[in-house]
Amino acid sequence: xxxxxxITEKEDTFIKTEENQEELEEQDTSLIRDDQYIFxxxxxxxxxxxxxxxxxNVSLGKFGTFYSNGIIGRPFGxxxxxxxxxxxxxxxxxxxxxxxxTDANNKEILDDPSKQKLSYQEIEKLKKQGLExxxxxxxxxxxxxxxxxxxxxxxxxxxxxKEAKFSRIxxxxxxxxxxxxxxxxxxxPGKIRDMRIDTLSQILSLANVRAYTKMLVVDDTQGLVIxxxxxxxxxxxxxxxxxxxxxxNYDIVRYMNFSKKVHDSLLTLSWQQVFKEEIQEPxxxxxxxTLSEKDLKYYLRRKINYERIRDxxxxxxxxxxxxxxxxxxxxxxxxxxxxMPYVSGSRPIIIYHINKEVLINACVYMKISKKFLNPQITxxxxxxxxxxxxxxxxxxxxxxxxxxxxxxxxIVINESLPTPIPSYMKQKDKLEEFNKSDNNSSTEESxxxxxxxESLNNENNLANHEELQETENKRIKLD
Amino acid sequence: xxxxxxxxxxxEGDLVIAHLSRENMTPLIVDSQKTYNNKFGTFRHKDxxxxxxxxxxxxxxxxxxxxxLHPTPELWTHVVxxxxxxxxxxxxxxxxxxxDLKPGSLVLESGTGxxxxxxxLVRSIAPNGHLYTFEFHEERAKAVKKDFGExxxxxxxxxxxxxxxxxxxxxxxxxxxVFLDLPAPWEAIPAAKETFKQNRIGKICCFSPCxxxxxxxxxxxxxxxxxxxxxxxxxxxxxxxxxxxxxxxADAVNKIKVQQEKKRKRKDQNEQDDDxxxxxxxxxxxxxxxxxxxxxxxxxxxxxxxxxLPVLDDD
Numbered sequence: 136x137x138x139x140x141x142i143t144e145k146e147d148t149f150i151k152t153e154e155n156q157e158e159l160e161e162q163d164t165s166l167i168r169d170d171q172y173i174f175x176x177x178x179x180x181x182x183x184x185x186x187x188x189x190x191x192n193v194s195l196g197k198f199g200t201f202y203s204n205g206i207i208g209r210p211f212g213x214x215x216x217x218x219x220x221x222x223x224x225x226x227x228x229x230x231x232x233x234x235x236x237t238d239a240n241n242k243e244i245l246d247d248p249s250k251q252k253l254s255y256q257e258i259e260k261l262k263k264q265g266l267e268x269x270x271x272x273x274x275x276x277x278x279x280x281x282x283x284x285x286x287x288x289x290x291x292x293x294x295x296x297k298e299a300k301f302s303r304i305x306x307x308x309x310x311x312x313x314x315x316x317x318x319x320x321x322x323x324p325g326k327i328r329d330m331r332i333d334t335l336s337q338i339l340s341l342a343n344v345r346a347y348t349k350m351l352v353v354d355d356t357q358g359l360v361i362x363x364x365x366x367x368x369x370x371x372x373x374x375x376x377x378x379x380x381x382x383x384n385y386d387i388v389r390y391m392n393f394s395k396k397v398h399d400s401l402l403t404l405s406w407q408q409v410f411k412e413e414i415q416e417p418x419x420x421x422x423x424x425t426l427s428e429k430d431l432k433y434y435l436r437r438k439i440n441y442e443r444i445r446d447x448x449x450x451x452x453x454x455x456x457x458x459x460x461x462x463x464x465x466x467x468x469x470x471x472x473x474x475m476p477y478v479s480g481s482r483p484i485i486i487y488h489i490n491k492e493v494l495i496n497a498c499v500y501m502k503i504s505k506k507f508l509n510p511q512i513t514x515x516x517x518x519x520x521x522x523x524x525x526x527x528x529x530x531x532x533x534x535x536x537x538x539x540x541x542x543x544x545x546i547v548i549n550e551s552l553p554t555p556i557p558s559y560m561k562q563k564d565k566l567e568e569f570n571k572s573d574n575n576s577s578t579e580e581s582x583x584x585x586x587x588x589e590s591l592n593n594e595n596n597l598a599n600h601e602e603l604q605e606t607e608n609k610r611i612k613l614d
Numbered sequence: 615x616x617x618x619x620x621x622x623x624x625x626e627g628d629l630v631i632a633h634l635s636r637e638n639m640t641p642l643i644v645d646s647q648k649t650y651n652n653k654f655g656t657f658r659h660k661d662x663x664x665x666x667x668x669x670x671x672x673x674x675x676x677x678x679x680x681x682x683l684h685p686t687p688e689l690w691t692h693v694v695x696x697x698x699x700x701x702x703x704x705x706x707x708x709x710x711x712x713x714d715l716k717p718g719s720l721v722l723e724s725g726t727g728x729x730x731x732x733x734x735l736v737r738s739i740a741p742n743g744h745l746y747t748f749e750f751h752e753e754r755a756k757a758v759k760k761d762f763g764e765x766x767x768x769x770x771x772x773x774x775x776x777x778x779x780x781x782x783x784x785x786x787x788x789x790x791x792v793f794l795d796l797p798a799p800w801e802a803i804p805a806a807k808e809t810f811k812q813n814r815i816g817k818i819c820c821f822s823p824c825x826x827x828x829x830x831x832x833x834x835x836x837x838x839x840x841x842x843x844x845x846x847x848x849x850x851x852x853x854x855x856x857x858x859x860x861x862x863x864a865d866a867v868n869k870i871k872v873q874q875e876k877k878r879k880r881k882d883q884n885e886q887d888d889d890x891x892x893x894x895x896x897x898x899x900x901x902x903x904x905x906x907x908x909x910x911x912x913x914x915x916x917x918x919x920x921x922x923l924p925v926l927d928d929d
Binding site for chain 1: 618619620622633636665666667668669670671672681682683684686687688703704706707708710711712714716717718734737738740741742813814815825828829832833836841843844845846847848849850851852853854855902903904916918921922923924926
């Protein structure tokens with residue numbers, strides 16, 4: 136009896152420690168930690184990425200340098216001001232100050248740089264003396280001869296402009312899917328195939344990504360899509376990334392500071408390794424005891440890599456994936472031809488491209504193939520607003536487009552079931568015409584299908600409304 | 615548990631979304647005693663058992679077919695009974711990313727409405743997160759509670775019938791994110807502030823269709839110490855693919871010539887060469903194009919976001 140109770144006790148403590156660990160992990164992601172990536176928002180609005188190390192100085196260029204221990208262990212959210220060269224103190228953040236209307240107007244304002252009595256050299260001198268950013272701005276306001284003539288709005292604007300230059304306030308930003316995307320999109324949108332965050336969010340929803348799913352992802356976005364999928368899996372499930380080149384280039388993944396558990400959910404294969412006919416070079420197993428320390432290290436690395444590829448290929452070929460996401464430079468039809476056999480029924484297929492034209496052809500391919508339900512092209516539209524009190528309006532300039540999505544649901548055609556034939560299938564001539572115009576390799580196939588299905592036709596000749604609608608559409612297109 | 619885990623094969627008692635067309639879907643709980651009749655024929659539940667999800671299933675009497683789909687939050691939005699105003703996929707997706715939900719997140723929602731958005735929220739935070747959702751309409755709260763139970767989500771969702779603007783949320787220092795879909799979110803913001811886990815950063819989203827609501831919401835968020843107040847609109851536009859023939863100017867000239875020819879023939883009352891003209895007619899090349907629908911969603915709601923700051927020790 137005691138043995139049994141001991142075991143349960145042990146299990147209990149095990150579960151408890153696991154729970155604690157999860158809680159600890161959660162707690163940790165909201166804190167700024169040593170040895171993790173963080174984004175730092177500078178007074179100029181620019182963002183700098185830093186791998187934080189304790190006991191080091193972090194340089195923010197002209198905005199100064201701070202000692203990393205000053206922010207390690209603190210929660211994300213607050214802003215800090217650099218003082219005494221390398222020390223930091225928390226700044227009380229506010230969203231916005233109410234600006235009062237006054238009688239001042241810009242009638243008397245002339246564009247005249249001589250109004251500012253403080254010269255560049257003098258300001259530099261003040262900075263060298265270690266004067267804080269706020270004090271420099273105060274001094275500049277004092278020595279501005281026409282400051283009082285400004286309207287309150289332009290006073291606020293002036294101060295904001297000076298802050299962007301002289302303030303020493305920075306904000307550590309927690310790496311989230313949003314902030315990581317923001318950094319890469321502003322730095323080099325081409326690298327993430329111009330994918331905007333609203334489009335990425337829609338991919339993750341439409342693909343029904345969540346814990347306990349097994350996702351197949353073709354990612355040529357530096358790992359942005361993979362990063363999103365990994366985060367939503369939270370370590371429960373698998374994401375298999377098919378990548379360009381011999382080794383993957385999912386650079387973005389690392390900035391999320393994922394736990395080991397989340398990292399372990401990522402598997403990768405190159406396009407070559409996807410195909411069964413590409414035989415993997417057999418591994419020459421050796422007796423590990425006979426190897427020197429240096430050789431052993433090299434040997435083990437090769438062995439692990441060999442086994443990883445071998446096992447991952449098995450996982451792919453076993454199939455039953457819960458969805459396919461494609462954000463690739465390669466022709467979508469060819470990707471579908473290659474990977475659809477590994478996707479289960481009633482699972483989502485999402486293809487992203489910045490150029491709609493690429494998706495149009497893929498959509499036609501889907502419509503003809505009959506393995507896809509409701510293929511549809513959508514485009515996301517996003518607009519940000521300025522929300523200052525009494526002055527709400529859409530932003531003057533915005534991103535011009537966030538890319539297009541082609542999405543559909545995978546359909547299982549069970550050969551053993553009788554198939555009711557939609558009436559348009561009987562209109563052989565019309566369909567042939569449609570296929571001809573298509574110039575698609577599947578023409579022959581479809582025609583064969585028609586021949587085959589015609590014999591089955593007689594008993595099941597009432598088609599669904601939707602299919603009739605489709606016929607109607609096709610007829611309209613042809614006429 | 616089909617909302618939390620995928621299944622491959624349909625079994626007795628499973629939830630299946632019967633897809634007849636894009637506009638016509640019905641949720642079915644598979645019960646081998648039952649049949650489902652619609653204009654496409656008779657479908658016996660018995661025949662669904664053992665089939666793969668996603669199967670194109672013919673009716674028993676061979677009149678038509680339907681697709682047997684696996685439930686997802688998106689499909690549930692289409693078929694949800696006792697439906698109130700629902701959120702659209704563009705808004706849902708953007709909100710979930712912006713307020714940073716992932717497995718393990720603790721999130722608050724008010725009001726629950728038909729529970730459609732709750733399904734999306736809980737998908738993102740399962741298996742170890744929790745959703746606290748508040749609905750002041752008693753019948754609706756009961757109905758969604760029943761839905762959550764049937765969908766195996768009860769462990770992850772706490773539903774409470776409560777007027778949060780008057781009585782607050784009754785929880786403190788717990789959640790990481792708050793979503794308010796209320797007529798007057800500013801009335802609930804002070805109470806919502808207390809529900810946040812106080813020592814960490816948090817995100818709030820207020821969902822309002824009118825700009826006046828946004829104005830009051832922003833003022834309240836600012837007063838209550840929220841920062842980074844940002845507001846967005848997000849919509850999804852459809853592009854329908856079709857083929858159009860591309861005629862050239864030469865075709866236009868030809869068309870006139872053909873008409874003139876016909877006229878002349880009619881005059882001459884000579885119909886011998888009638889076949890000739892139709893033979894010379896050639897099909898123009900086709901072009902694949904897209905077209906946006908004539909009517910589309912132009913506005914859903916404004917999404918107002920803000921950040922909750924961790925409370926400092928000296929506050």
